[in-house]
Amino acid sequence: MNPYVLFFFIPLGWFVTMFMLEAGSVVMIPICRYENYRERMIFVVGSLWAIIATSLVYTVVTLDGLFAPIMYATGEALLGVLLALVVILAFHHFLIGVAEGADSLGRHATSKLYLTAAVPFVLLVAFLGNTIFTSVFSGYGIGLKLPLTTVATVLEKGDLPYILHTAPNTQVFYPNYMQMIFNPFNWVFFVAVVLYVVYFTVTFYGIKERFLVGILALTLAHALFLASTAVWLPIVFSSAVGNAGFWIYVILTYVLLYLATHINVPWRQVWIVLLTWIGAIMFGVFTQGYILYDTTHSILAPLGLPAVPASLLLTIQPTLVAGTVVLGVAAFLVIGGVSAVSYKLLYKQAVKRAEEAKTETK
Amino acid sequence: MLNIYNYSTSNFLVKGEKMVDMFVFDRVLAAYTMAAHVLFTYWAISLPFFIVAAEYLGYRRNDPYYLALAKRFSVVMAVLFAVGSAIGAAIAVEFLTAWYKWMFLVNEVEILPFELEVLAFFTEVIMLALYLYGWDKMGRTAHMILGLMIGVGSVTSGILITIVNSWMNTPQGSFDVATYYQTGQLTGINPIAGLWPPAANGEIPMMMAGSWFVGFGSLVGYFSFRKAFSKNLDTYSKEYYNRGLKLATYLAALDAIFLAWAGDHAGKELYSIQPLKLATLEGLMQTQAHAPMNIGPISIPGLLSFLTTWNPNAVVLGYSSFVKSDWDPIWWLAHDAYDIHATLGIIGAIIMWILAAAYLFPRFGRTFSWLGLDNPAEKKLPLYVGFIIGWLQVVAWEAGWVAAETGRQPFVIWGPMVQTSSGLYMIQYGLLTSEAYNPNPDIFGIGIAIMTAIAIAIVGTPIMLKRLFAKREIKQDVVAITTSGPSFSAQTPITKQTNVSLQSELGKVEKK
Numbered sequence: 001m002n003p004y005v006l007f008f009f010i011p012l013g014w015f016v017t018m019f020m021l022e023a024g025s026v027v028m029i030p031i032c033r034y035e036n037y038r039e040r041m042i043f044v045v046g047s048l049w050a051i052i053a054t055s056l057v058y059t060v061v062t063l064d065g066l067f068a069p070i071m072y073a074t075g076e077a078l079l080g081v082l083l084a085l086v087v088i089l090a091f092h093h094f095l096i097g098v099a100e101g102a103d104s105l106g107r108h109a110t111s112k113l114y115l116t117a118a119v120p121f122v123l124l125v126a127f128l129g130n131t132i133f134t135s136v137f138s139g140y141g142i143g144l145k146l147p148l149t150t151v152a153t154v155l156e157k158g159d160l161p162y163i164l165h166t167a168p169n170t171q172v173f174y175p176n177y178m179q180m181i182f183n184p185f186n187w188v189f190f191v192a193v194v195l196y197v198v199y200f201t202v203t204f205y206g207i208k209e210r211f212l213v214g215i216l217a218l219t220l221a222h223a224l225f226l227a228s229t230a231v232w233l234p235i236v237f238s239s240a241v242g243n244a245g246f247w248i249y250v251i252l253t254y255v256l257l258y259l260a261t262h263i264n265v266p267w268r269q270v271w272i273v274l275l276t277w278i279g280a281i282m283f284g285v286f287t288q289g290y291i292l293y294d295t296t297h298s299i300l301a302p303l304g305l306p307a308v309p310a311s312l313l314l315t316i317q318p319t320l321v322a323g324t325v326v327l328g329v330a331a332f333l334v335i336g337g338v339s340a341v342s343y344k345l346l347y348k349q350a351v352k353r354a355e356e357a358k359t360e361t362k
Numbered sequence: 363m364l365n366i367y368n369y370s371t372s373n374f375l376v377k378g379e380k381m382v383d384m385f386v387f388d389r390v391l392a393a394y395t396m397a398a399h400v401l402f403t404y405w406a407i408s409l410p411f412f413i414v415a416a417e418y419l420g421y422r423r424n425d426p427y428y429l430a431l432a433k434r435f436s437v438v439m440a441v442l443f444a445v446g447s448a449i450g451a452a453i454a455v456e457f458l459t460a461w462y463k464w465m466f467l468v469n470e471v472e473i474l475p476f477e478l479e480v481l482a483f484f485t486e487v488i489m490l491a492l493y494l495y496g497w498d499k500m501g502r503t504a505h506m507i508l509g510l511m512i513g514v515g516s517v518t519s520g521i522l523i524t525i526v527n528s529w530m531n532t533p534q535g536s537f538d539v540a541t542y543y544q545t546g547q548l549t550g551i552n553p554i555a556g557l558w559p560p561a562a563n564g565e566i567p568m569m570m571a572g573s574w575f576v577g578f579g580s581l582v583g584y585f586s587f588r589k590a591f592s593k594n595l596d597t598y599s600k601e602y603y604n605r606g607l608k609l610a611t612y613l614a615a616l617d618a619i620f621l622a623w624a625g626d627h628a629g630k631e632l633y634s635i636q637p638l639k640l641a642t643l644e645g646l647m648q649t650q651a652h653a654p655m656n657i658g659p660i661s662i663p664g665l666l667s668f669l670t671t672w673n674p675n676a677v678v679l680g681y682s683s684f685v686k687s688d689w690d691p692i693w694w695l696a697h698d699a700y701d702i703h704a705t706l707g708i709i710g711a712i713i714m715w716i717l718a719a720a721y722l723f724p725r726f727g728r729t730f731s732w733l734g735l736d737n738p739a740e741k742k743l744p745l746y747v748g749f750i751i752g753w754l755q756v757v758a759w760e761a762g763w764v765a766a767e768t769g770r771q772p773f774v775i776w777g778p779m780v781q782t783s784s785g786l787y788m789i790q791y792g793l794l795t796s797e798a799y800n801p802n803p804d805i806f807g808i809g810i811a812i813m814t815a816i817a818i819a820i821v822g823t824p825i826m827l828k829r830l831f832a833k834r835e836i837k838q839d840v841v842a843i844t845t846s847g848p849s850f851s852a853q854t855p856i857t858k859q860t861n862v863s864l865q866s867e868l869g870k871v872e873k874k
Contacts, residue, residue, distance in 0.1 A: 050487045053447050060454050061473075061480045068469030075462025075800050083808035086455045090815045093448050094822070101830060158548075161470065164463055165546030168797035175804075316470050322553040326477040333484040341488050345495045 002311040004066055004320060005289040006281075007327070011062045013280030014335055015055040017273055019129070020193075022048050023122045024201030026096065030116040037205045039354065042111075044204075046100050047346035051338050058327075058334045065323040068315040069160050077142040077173040078132060081180065085128045092121040126197075130190045131181055137287060138232055139295030139307075141180020145171045148299050148308075155312040185232035185294075192224035196276075199253070203260040203272045211261045218253055233293055235306055239286035246286075249279060382806060388460045388799040391809040393767065395453050398816045400763055401756070402446030406486075407520050407570075408577020408613075409439045410513030414506050415609060421502050426843040427598075427605045433497070434839060438827060439512075440494055443486075445823050452812055460805050464774050464798040471537050472529045474553045479522040486515030517570060524569045527766070528561035531776050532635055533792050535559065539777040543790035564631030567624035572707075575621050576759040578614035579710055582717075583752025585610060590745035598837035604739045607748070608721055615718030618711035625707065626669065633670035637679040638779065638789065640670070642690045642769045645697035646680040653678035657701050685788045688772070696769035699761045706751075706758035713751045717744060774798045 025041040025048075032038040063070065074082060099114035135141045144151060151172060154160055163170050180186070195217040201207075202214035229237040240246040256272060259265040287293075290307035297307050314320055413432045420428030457465045468476075489511040496505050533539050536556030538549045585607035592599070632640040640646070644666055645656050652675050655665035664674035681689050690696060720727035720735040727735040734741025738748075770776065775792030782788050 049444065050491055053444075053451075054484050054487055056451065057447075057454070057483060058480055060451075060458070061476055064458075064465065064469050065473045065477050068466055068473075071458060071462040071466040071469060074458040075460075075465075076802070079459035079462075079800065079802060080804045080808065082455050082459050083805065083812065086452050087808065087811045087815050090448055090452065090812075090819065093444075094819070097444060098826070101826065161467070161542070161548040162546035164466065164793075164797075165542065168463065168794075169801075315473070316548060316551055318551045319470060319473060319553045322474055323477050326474065326481065330477070330480045330484065333481060333488070337488050338484060341491045345491055349495050 001285065001289045002309070002314070004314055004324065005310045006284060007324065008062055008066050009281045009284030010331060011055065011059040011327075011334075013277045013284070015059045016129075016280045017276045018048065018051055018055050019126070020197050020200050020276060021204065021273070022052055023126055024197045024204070026115060026122045027119050027197075028201055030112060030119065034207070034209065037207055040205060040351075042103060043347055043350040043354070045096060045115075046103070046350055047342045049097075049100075050346070051334075051342045054334045054338045058330060061330075062327050065327055066315060066320065067310070067313045068319075069155060069313045072160070072172045073136075073142060076171055077175040078135070080175060080177055081128055081132055081135075085125065085132075088121050088124045088128065092118055092125055095121060126193065127190055130193055131186050134183075134186045134189050135180045136291055137236075137293060138183070138185050139292030140183040140185065141176045141178075142292060142295070143174040143176050145174055148296055149303075152300075152308065152312065158316070185228055188224055188228040192221045192228060195221035195224065199257065200272060200276060203257050204269055206260045206264065206268055208261045211257070214257050214261065215254070218257060222250055222253075233287075235288055235290060235293055236283065236286040239288060240282075243286070246282065249275070249282065253279075382803075384801045384803060384805065385796060385799050387806055387809065389795070391460060391805070391813065392453075392456055393764075394813055395449065395456055395816060396767075397760055397763065398820060399446065399449045399453055400759065401820065402442050402449065403516075403520060404573040404576040404580070404756075404759055405439070405442045406446055406516040407513070407573040408581075409435060409442070410509055410516060411574070412578065412581060412610065412613060413439060414509040414513070415613065416605075417502075417506055417509065419605075419609070425605070426840045427602050428609075429843045430602060430836065430839040431606050431609070433843070434831070434834075434836075436494060436509075437830065440490060441823065441827055441830070443490060445819050449816055449819065452816065456812075460800045460809070461774075461798055462800060464793060467775060467793060468526065470548060471533070471551055471553070472526055472556045474556060475522040475525040475529075478557075479519050482515050482518035482522060486512055486519060489515055520569055520573060521566055524565050525557065525559065525562055528559040528565045529556055530774065531561040531565075531639070531770060532559045533775055534778055539792055540780075540790050542792060543777055560635050561631070564628035564635075567620070568628045571617060571621035571624040572759065572762060574617040575614060575707070575710065576755040578610050578617060579714065579752045579755035581610035581752070582607060582614055582714070582748045583750070583755070586745045586748035586752060589739065590742060590749055596837060598840050599835075602836045602840065607739055611714060611717045611721060611748070614710075614714040618714050621707065621711060625704070629670050633678070636776070638681075638684055638688060638690075638787070639769050640678070641680050641684075642693045642696050643700040643765055644678075645693065646678060647682060649677065649680040649683040651675050651677045653680075656697075657705065679787070683787055685782060685784075685786045688787075688789050690769065690771045692768050692771055696765050696771075699768065700765035703758050703762035703765055706754050706761070710751050710755050710758065713747060717748060720744070771795055 022045060025045050029038055029041050029045070032041065095114050095118035099111045099118065102108075102114060103111035131141075154163060198217035199214050199221060202210045202217070207214070226237060226240070229240070252275060256265075256275060260268045260272065265271070288306075289310050290305075291310050291313075293307040300307060315323070413435050416428045416435070417432035419425060420430075420432060457468075489508050493505065493508045493512055496508060500508075529536060533556075535552065536559065537551045541547055541549050585603050588603045589595075589600075589607065595603070629640070632643070644653075646653060646666065651667065652664045653666040654661045654663045655669065667676040667678055668674040670676065670678060681693075716735070717738055720730070720738045724736075727738065730736075734743040738744035772794055773789060773791040774795045777790040777792050779787050779789055
């Protein structure tokens with residue numbers, strides 16, 4: 001697998017993990033019955049602003065830097081979903097921000113109201129993000145205006161700049177939003193993601209009272225991930241089931257759930273974040289660097305290719321090499337620096353303040 | 363909603379009645395989003411320096427008012443940073459969708475500044491978090507260094523983004539533009555050369571000096587407004603606003619020296635590397651020696667030649683020396699915006715120098731006591747002028763941005779200037795704006811939604827700030843710092859006990 005393609009899954013996996021943490025907490029805050037967990041969820045949501053913003057920016061810039069030609073797909077086929085995502089993301093940020101502000105001013109009822117209002121936006125962001133993810137890998141909803149072999153040849157020869165220069169109105173892709181959104185792969189995969197988020201939240205907070213819910217959610221999530229990829233993304237399915245690492249990963253998810261809920265395992269939060277991040281990167285590895293699989297497999301298989309290799313979409317070499325060095329350094333800052341600050345300062349301070357407030361009340 | 367769409371003309375009908383041109387709409391969307399984003403950038407670039415200066419003065423003079431300024435404005439900085447970042451994310455997605463062809467070329471050649479900007483942005487985020495939560499957790503010097511690092515991060519971000527803008531004006535060096543223009547082949551790519559395009563020499567100082575000036579100027583506008591229009595200000599609030607006003611005026615006046623040089627230098631740079639853009643901004647139709655400066659109905663002979671070369675008889679190229687297809691179709695907009703930008707900037711600099719001189723040299727102030735300069739923080743006239751001119755710098759900032767962007771038309775990526783066989787000059791451009799936009803009508807509806815969300819964010823930000831400070835009076839913060847030192851938390855709830863000590867401290871200060 002091309003190392004640059006693999007590299008992209010580092011920020012993507014990180015953003016996905018951080019968003020799962022946020023989504024799980026935001027959805028749970030209004031419905032959680034246990035005050036001690038609910039309080040920690042509020043602290044976590046309050047501590048995530050820096051890390052969510054930076055990991056999103058990092059993912060977008062990495063996409064830009066590594067895959068220049070993919071702009072044609074974003075601009076011609078994914079534009080509707082991407083732009084809608086920005087609007088919903090704005091409302092999501094706004095509502096969570098106001099809830100945080102209200103909470104810091106001691107208006108907890110108002111805070112809960114705004115967090116409840118944020119829930120549908122969080123789910124919509126997750127769904128649209130999932131839709132982009134599944135359509136890029138399966139190809140659903142991304143139509144080609146030109147023959148696939150022509151596009152592949154243009155990309156292989158690096159002739160896209162020439163096309164832009166000589167025929168700027170040439171359209172390569174076109175969107176089919178109905179197919180992009182309402183295909184079964186997208187929905188089954190989304191349900192699997194939601195179930196994984198349930199497991200993630202139970203493990204992250206060590207909610208012993210919901211251990212069985214965690215097991216059920218995790219089992220269903222694994223089953224749906226496997227079933228959906230078996231039917232619609234077989235390259236991922238066959239890579240996963242034939243790989244011992246995947247099965248070790250599956251076992252570890254169960255072990256961690258038990259340890260997190262029954263034994264107060266040290267660094268519980270770190271382990272689940274790490275495991276989820278590795279899982280997301282593993283998904284990338286299992287794609288073997290191929291995209292638009294379902295819609296191009298039948299055309300390209302006779303030519304010896306299972307689907308479109310993402311490496312065809314890489315940026316011109318000198319820019320790519322220089323950029324990757326910078327993006328590598330950025331990875332340390334966003335994954336190390338911002339995470340450390342979010343945890344040590346934002347989260348720990350919030351917990352400390354709450355404990356001080358409790359002591360004062362007593 | 364969309365009945366008919368024609369890709370070749372990019373026009374489509376909304377409800378069968380009104381024609382919408384996506385070429386215009388995509389530009390309006392980008393301009394609107396960017397205009398909203400730059401509203402927040404000048405604060406991001408200037409506030410850290412204002413806050414650290416206040417913190418330094420607070421410690422040095424043992425003055426709780428300056429420390430209260432630093433603390434309260436650090437909360438403002440955090441809120442503005444969050445909203446500005448969110449609008450920045452909207453711009454990033456618009457680049458990927460509405461301007462994807464332009465973004466494709468940027469990714470292939472000039473993505474390195476954006477990637478480095480990520481490092482600067484992360485530094486800013488980390489330092490901001492450390493600064494906000496580090497008031498009582500570290501030494502004073504270390505804390506102020508953190509504050510300065512936020513400023514370094516935001517300035518570096520600004521520089522790197524402006525470098526991409528400079529590259530759009532002068533991409534020469536980062537790739538072989540002439541070959542691309544002639545054959546469509548991307549060759550000679552040098553990402554390192556793209557880190558300092560020729561236009562950056564003029565643009566970067568202008569961006570830095572301009573954003574500081576607008577930031578400090580708008581602070582002068584804010585404090586002047588509070589002093590001039592707030593009724594029944596208590597002693598604490600008066601002292602607080604006086605210090606803020608004085609500090610912001612000094613910083614603006616100091617930066618105005620840099621700004622004056624940067625503005626002059628940017629004009630000279632344009633003269634030597636982008637004479638067509640200079641002609642657009644100055645509205646110069648004819649190539650001529652002794653070229654005049656045209657500001658509205660006023661024309662001053664020889665001034666343009668003099669300002670761009672120090673020689674009043676120098677020849678300045680006008681539109682008559684360029685092929686007609688390269689003329690900016692909206693040159694009038696660029697020219698008018700530039701006039702507004704320059705005029706307001708110059709007036710603003712002069713006013714800030716006068717106000718700073720009145721604060722610094724009491725004798726100067728007394729000489730002009732009829733203008734209220736003997737006590738500029740209390741007299742109505744200087745406060746009104748400070749309020750109006752201070753906030754007008756925001757208009758100058760936006761106008762400058764409009765001039766820079768519309769003045770680059772019809773190209774989105776410029777190129778080298780060559781002479782044709784007819785003797786006229788032409789630009790071997792990288793990309794025309796008319797080639798770069800996305801004609802897909804799906805952008806229209808969602809674009810309107812984005813514009814609405816941004817409008818809500820802009821209106822909602824001051825409301826949110828007002829609510830944040832609604833229950834936190836200035837005297838409360840000043841007295842808390844006096845009693846507990848700067849270690850008190852901005853989010854500490856006021857308990858009954860602290861309120862009693864607050865009242866007692868207030869009494870002591872009022873007796874003094």
